[in-house]
Amino acid sequence: MKTVNIGLLGFGTVGAGVVDGLRRNGNLIAARLGVRPVIYRIADLDTTRDRGVPVEKGVLVSDAAGVIDDPNTQVVVELIGGTGAARACILSALKQGKPVVTANKALLAEHGAEIFGAANASGTDIYFGASVGGGIPIIRALREGLAGNRIERILGILNGTCNYILTRMEADGLPFEAALAEAQDKGYAEADPGLDIDGHDTAHKAAILASLAHGMIVPLDAVRVEGIRGLAKLDIRYAADLGYRIKLLAVVKRAGGALDVRVHPALVPLHHVLASVSGVFNAVMVRGDLAGDTLYYGRGAGREPTASTVIGDVVDIVRNLVSASPGRVPVVTTGPAEVVRDFSTRYYLRMTLSDRPRVLAQAADVLGRHGISIASAIQKEGPDDGFVPVVMLTHEADETACAAALREIDAMDVVGAPTVRLRIEG
Amino acid sequence: MKTVNIGLLGFGTVGAGVVDGLRRNGNLIAARLGVRPVIYRIADLDTTRDRGVPVEKGVLVSDAAGVIDDPNTQVVVELIGGTGAARACILSALKQGKPVVTANKALLAEHGAEIFGAANASGTDIYFGASVGGGIPIIRALREGLAGNRIERILGILNGTCNYILTRMEADGLPFEAALAEAQDKGYAEADPGLDIDGHDTAHKAAILASLAHGMIVPLDAVRVEGIRGLAKLDIRYAADLGYRIKLLAVVKRAGGALDVRVHPALVPLHHVLASVSGVFNAVMVRGDLAGDTLYYGRGAGREPTASTVIGDVVDIVRNLVSASPGRVPVVTTGPAEVVRDFSTRYYLRMTLSDRPRVLAQAADVLGRHGISIASAIQKEGPDDGFVPVVMLTHEADETACAAALREIDAMDVVGAPTVRLRIEG
Numbered sequence: 001m002k003t004v005n006i007g008l009l010g011f012g013t014v015g016a017g018v019v020d021g022l023r024r025n026g027n028l029i030a031a032r033l034g035v036r037p038v039i040y041r042i043a044d045l046d047t048t049r050d051r052g053v054p055v056e057k058g059v060l061v062s063d064a065a066g067v068i069d070d071p072n073t074q075v076v077v078e079l080i081g082g083t084g085a086a087r088a089c090i091l092s093a094l095k096q097g098k099p100v101v102t103a104n105k106a107l108l109a110e111h112g113a114e115i116f117g118a119a120n121a122s123g124t125d126i127y128f129g130a131s132v133g134g135g136i137p138i139i140r141a142l143r144e145g146l147a148g149n150r151i152e153r154i155l156g157i158l159n160g161t162c163n164y165i166l167t168r169m170e171a172d173g174l175p176f177e178a179a180l181a182e183a184q185d186k187g188y189a190e191a192d193p194g195l196d197i198d199g200h201d202t203a204h205k206a207a208i209l210a211s212l213a214h215g216m217i218v219p220l221d222a223v224r225v226e227g228i229r230g231l232a233k234l235d236i237r238y239a240a241d242l243g244y245r246i247k248l249l250a251v252v253k254r255a256g257g258a259l260d261v262r263v264h265p266a267l268v269p270l271h272h273v274l275a276s277v278s279g280v281f282n283a284v285m286v287r288g289d290l291a292g293d294t295l296y297y298g299r300g301a302g303r304e305p306t307a308s309t310v311i312g313d314v315v316d317i318v319r320n321l322v323s324a325s326p327g328r329v330p331v332v333t334t335g336p337a338e339v340v341r342d343f344s345t346r347y348y349l350r351m352t353l354s355d356r357p358r359v360l361a362q363a364a365d366v367l368g369r370h371g372i373s374i375a376s377a378i379q380k381e382g383p384d385d386g387f388v389p390v391v392m393l394t395h396e397a398d399e400t401a402c403a404a405a406l407r408e409i410d411a412m413d414v415v416g417a418p419t420v421r422l423r424i425e426g
Numbered sequence: 427m428k429t430v431n432i433g434l435l436g437f438g439t440v441g442a443g444v445v446d447g448l449r450r451n452g453n454l455i456a457a458r459l460g461v462r463p464v465i466y467r468i469a470d471l472d473t474t475r476d477r478g479v480p481v482e483k484g485v486l487v488s489d490a491a492g493v494i495d496d497p498n499t500q501v502v503v504e505l506i507g508g509t510g511a512a513r514a515c516i517l518s519a520l521k522q523g524k525p526v527v528t529a530n531k532a533l534l535a536e537h538g539a540e541i542f543g544a545a546n547a548s549g550t551d552i553y554f555g556a557s558v559g560g561g562i563p564i565i566r567a568l569r570e571g572l573a574g575n576r577i578e579r580i581l582g583i584l585n586g587t588c589n590y591i592l593t594r595m596e597a598d599g600l601p602f603e604a605a606l607a608e609a610q611d612k613g614y615a616e617a618d619p620g621l622d623i624d625g626h627d628t629a630h631k632a633a634i635l636a637s638l639a640h641g642m643i644v645p646l647d648a649v650r651v652e653g654i655r656g657l658a659k660l661d662i663r664y665a666a667d668l669g670y671r672i673k674l675l676a677v678v679k680r681a682g683g684a685l686d687v688r689v690h691p692a693l694v695p696l697h698h699v700l701a702s703v704s705g706v707f708n709a710v711m712v713r714g715d716l717a718g719d720t721l722y723y724g725r726g727a728g729r730e731p732t733a734s735t736v737i738g739d740v741v742d743i744v745r746n747l748v749s750a751s752p753g754r755v756p757v758v759t760t761g762p763a764e765v766v767r768d769f770s771t772r773y774y775l776r777m778t779l780s781d782r783p784r785v786l787a788q789a790a791d792v793l794g795r796h797g798i799s800i801a802s803a804i805q806k807e808g809p810d811d812g813f814v815p816v817v818m819l820t821h822e823a824d825e826t827a828c829a830a831a832l833r834e835i836d837a838m839d840v841v842g843a844p845t846v847r848l849r850i851e852g
Contacts, residue, residue, distance in 0.1 A: 021716050025576055031641065032573055032758055129571070135717035137571025144570075145555070145563025147458055148737030150451055215457065273723060276702040283721075290447050290734035291561035294724035295709075297699060298717060308716035311574030325749030332458055 005040035010079035017307030103130035109204035127313035135305025149288025160280035199227035206250035216337035387416035431466035436505035443733030529556035553739035561731025575714025586706035625653035632676035642763035796831035813842035
């Protein structure tokens, strides 16, 4: 049987998973494909550490450029990560007309235009299924399965660390810090968890999904990002009382010719499928004008799920090599997207109001003057400090109007603490 | 821009949806694809009825063979349905080397070996995404996204009519007949609902998924099929009390070198994602050895969701035509699958036992002698007729052992009615 030579760059957790997966399922993949993808070279600065998978002598080397340039390397799999060496490696491979598979979300979110441009210029393939959603074939669904649809909306739970923390906070009543510490203990969160809990990892993925869905490069700095750091147990409990569950969501919506792309915690109705996504699982709900809502769910990270998607991309590229059809599914973009600064949604507001007559009416009056109408309001019991928590759910309102109203409300002397504002989606 | 000519066979609901979708999103699709798929001819016996979509003069004709044979027809889309004319049309197109898109699950389930063989023999494409799951790109996920995985298990809710009936029975306490009548009123169920509620439609889809996942043709008559006809409200309520929801499931598991393929109502734990799939929605959960569990959810039927997937397949075929790579993703099968007759699962048993001492122990003794151990048992209050309902959940046991035990139990004179037996999955 014919073989196709893979040059693997980066021999970390996922790299070892790819080597192991190709070994374990090699015969199965070869039967499906008619050719056998083989690990020809692996480049990693560390050529001595045991990764727990057998590697033949001479395969593991330290020189990535040598692997890329080697005429026997037919496919380059980039699993180095980051935006430095990885970028140079990918661009070099693409310029040589060698197809590339990558899982590098930061690189694509920050340098997508350059990378996609290089692939298109040389008529070569770049596949990046594992950059979003780990083992979930969501990139493929957007690029291919839903190709007949205008994409109206994407809602994604795209960070397993955050979803794990939120699940533990809701299901077991842990405070944020304890849930985070537990996620770190279990290896779900990094020692420096900022990339996850401050929403930046989700923002990278949101930018990639938005770019693909709409054929326009979404500049990362145009994405509004709020994470879950410091989210109060109290709000998770009040949300549950009202029939909602809080999730860190990536939101992508069409807004005329522009896009509404944002990442923030949001209340999702309990009966919504996204609310049933718990623990480290990820899910993406895509609304197409023809397909309606479709949802894709699975493990968003981890050695084997990520390797599954990387290998799926390798299979695709090998098919393109075999059938001499490189560049079969190009990433088509018409340039940078305009991302709106304002948007409209429903809000959950928790105000801390003085426990005196007419205070609630005062706050409601401010909202009303900013065009925000209240769908429901509940005064909760509070600590005996003269203030009570008041929770309001609003009808749809503009983000800027809501921010202005809250600035005004929080400046009132009957307000004991800044108002907590969460959006409602789904 | 270059065009690709589609010959559409069958101008019913989905056919009109395809014509409308290609018209509405034509520019978008052309931008993504670089060429424009156009409806060149439509063949339907009824050339006069208004389908609510504009069709240019001369496009709609009555002669399907003429459309297939027309040298200008480049892609054939078969939406006639059934296993008669549709089969002849597809085989004729494939023999001429013309790629085919079909949504015809019955045809593929019954004549898959012949159809796939004809496609492979002429090196042509057959795409059939819409045969399972309507707007959900599950076929694509199995054929491509998960190509690196050994598929361990598939659990599918694949019939929207049944899921609607079950949702209405549970959520609103309707009896089966009333829920069915309502589904018929709403157009979700046919006047003759047998294909849906007796599980045959789901069995067609299960056979297709199993064949794709395992590269072996699954003979339809080897699939064990039980539907939801006559399912008692009582069991839905008892299941809910125990923390389960009843769904009509397609189950595909590996069983050594053979396959375990079956369709039946099953109790699914309430916290399982499949339990949150309600109404006419479909979902498929696939367990790959690398990806772990991934789930695909969406509208399993209807004009536009089905058209979405048909158009997605057309886009794929057009890419293959443009890049001269027909047969890029062949359906590879090694022959017919062996389907096991026995399997092992957990059971929900509702016995109707005489309200006298020691009767429960007698029944438990029979189960024990057949190697079936009881995980929990609850005696419910019953009508005042001397019999009480006793609900048992068993540990995993063999299907044949369970059947033998129930034959013995139901023959005891302390048993007032045949025992209801449902499987537990997930």
